[in-house]
Amino acid sequence: MSERPQPTAQIAAVPTTTPFVAPEELARRAGHSSLLRLGANESAFGPPPRSLEAMHAGLQRTSWYGDPESRELREALGKRHRCSPSQLTVASGIDDILGLVVRAYMPPGGTALATLGTYPTFAFHVAGYGGRLETVPYEDDGTVPLDRLAARAGELQPQIIYVANPDNPSGSFAEAGTLERCLAALPRTTLLLLDEAYADFVEECELLRPAVRDGVIRARTFSKAFGLAGARIAYALATDEVGATLQKIRLHYGVNRTAQLAALAALEDEPFVRSVVAEVARGRDEYAALGTRLKIATLPSHTNFVCFDLGSRERAEAMVDELLHRGVFIRKPGAPPLDRFVRVTVGTPAERDRFAAVFEEALSALGSRSAWSFV
């Protein structure tokens, strides 16, 4: 018998993983005091002015807990999505929501299904709660293999199927009709966990309707188009039944008070958010044009990032290093067929210019480097 308290057998079996090494840590390793941050799909356009105003005004009250029910925010979100506040669960980012959903709906020893190489924090939670993650690879063009996912779900009968739409890291998007067909083909006891972190970059009308339906949990965030990644605030849209289940286990006082104020104000700053979405669309076009000029294919994107095809995993990894060496932080997909790409966040016009220059320079370095290291 052990001399010390021990973690449970299930937790002891969880592998030690770091889903993302932070840019702060990468900067330290590379010896830079700061980096051009184009790797975490943060908004280059900052928080909405109204959110900034609300946060500044609210800071003095940081000594007060936030409202654990996020009542005002959920009422505003209910109006936005035409649903009831009881169908909205506010949490500390989509990562928090993914954890709650996995915990609530997948028992230890259970099964979850996702696209191979999609947003890794879902896999992190499946492992953390003692489940098994099954995967289906992306289509070669970077789209999410919805038909194959549905077919595999029929075989596996997983508790949860995770789909990011628009997808991360590919940037691809499945329109409502396509997703609807996948949903209809799923086993009735499989929950579709729809990660809509980037949905604010597409027209609302292209998304699955109605917003709330049986068998689907949609996760939305203020981290991307709303420019509030550091605030850690997101929400789940689902039936009252799901809402009541999450209410039983969520961290009631987990959300920062200033973040609640910022999110509420962001919903009232539509002109700003629309301008961000428009500027991001321009930036995507610029990245595509840059790719064309440099003879590097890019994936069509419906998000605030674009994937550039470096031709091989090795070259893509080398590009991440070359850019980091030059003070630019990006990331790359980890699994085939997308592992030959690098993923670059749309920056401000000035940041895009800097990226274009550094990218071209890094490509040259890579060319001479690959001459001796990969051939």
Next chain:
Amino acid sequence: MSERPQPTAQIAAVPTTTPFVAPEELARRAGHSSLLRLGANESAFGPPPRSLEAMHAGLQRTSWYGDPESRELREALGKRHRCSPSQLTVASGIDDILGLVVRAYMPPGGTALATLGTYPTFAFHVAGYGGRLETVPYEDDGTVPLDRLAARAGELQPQIIYVANPDNPSGSFAEAGTLERCLAALPRTTLLLLDEAYADFVEECELLRPAVRDGVIRARTFSKAFGLAGARIAYALATDEVGATLQKIRLHYGVNRTAQLAALAALEDEPFVRSVVAEVARGRDEYAALGTRLKIATLPSHTNFVCFDLGSRERAEAMVDELLHRGVFIRKPGAPPLDRFVRVTVGTPAERDRFAAVFEEALSALGSRSAWSFV
């Protein structure tokens, strides 16, 4: 077979509980637009000026994620507690830490032990992770029954024993020697989860030393003396082994970026924090004197709140209602023998004056009310 995805059996069995109804909700119910908040042990003295400055300066960068490793903050905390950053886990409040520890160290069907009626969020997590909470009642004088807890732990061999020190809601404090005796008497496989939310109100030298030791996890927060409750930031102090276990399952991006800046700055604002601790001590003395004047016994407190003895559970509950009716939010302990008390946070001098006046008025109302309702 069900037609819809269902929560796991373990989660379905979790009762629906709301550990705390928020003051915002209580205000709505009572028809007040705001309340004098003396119920959640928030600091009446606001955030440290340096934290406010750091937060204002940092807000523009809310579009960036915080450092998932809270590296700078953990280095500063390491200096404060003379331990290594690897022995520090930063999380979104002590509630978050309690959840992580229960999840990591108590398997479903496991047992935890605590004082009956202590901080309810521990019980919330034990239920949420499928465990059984065993309890031992407080001593009649409101102190934590450490000897009886240790004896009961010997019988039950629980995975975790939870002790808040200073305690909430009693305000009592066990000095290092007393706690040391309890710790020595615990089964070697029982983890002592020490909730030190209020420890900043006592002298550091009176706390368990060294800061990090086998079999103990200490949870500390910026919510109380540091005046940052709404920021949601706290940390666990424990061995490297425990740190590595929590690292496997914690929400790496759960902490608000501005909260990290505020916490770091708060550690550099010692004069302010010392002045808060001194002012809180004065406020406790005032509350005790108020009790004496009104012939109401109070419990000695080592925290930023004081318990007033209303003589019976009914009168204490009626007092909470009477005060709420008059726009003052307080809470009360829920279990005997402390359920005859109300718990009142130390306010600013002006708030204490208002409380004293309203309390006296409510007592009169209670006197006449009890004449017909409780006799």
